Amino acid sequence: MIPNIEILGLVAATLTTASFIPQVLKAWKTKSVENISLTMYLILLLGIILWFIYGIYVNSISVALANLVTAILVTLVIYFKLKYTNKQ
């Protein structure tokens, strides 16, 4: 049985990971990315990669998996930011 507190951790991880989906969709649909801070997403990506390595080291699948998915979503935001910024 997963202890309640770990369920809380899994819910928190799911929310913080899934939260980037609306921003990815908004950037993709509107192709308007000027107000999004590239600096934020680059620093965030670096931090998330470190969290992923941390998750591997401490054998925490949820930390590693959540941060792997978040890294993919954050990379998408960076891709759209770079792609659509030059277009304007």
Place this chain on the structure above:
Amino acid sequence: MIPNIEILGLVAATLTTASFIPQVLKAWKTKSVENISLTMYLILLLGIILWFIYGIYVNSISVALANLVTAILVTLVIYFKLKYTNKQ
């Protein structure tokens, strides 16, 4: 002595927390927030609050503190998003 892996965790936490500062400054300076997804920041805030509670429960000061600071920064982005969206 703090084990290396915990130092990695602290660096990751610092990066993922500090990463929101450039977005807060950009929103504050430009007062242009249209491309920022409010849905993302609301879901993110909920997840971060759960991570904060998780940190308290597992007696992890770094998890609790990092998520407290991130919650403040994310709340600022939400505040600017609401404040400046109506202005345009």
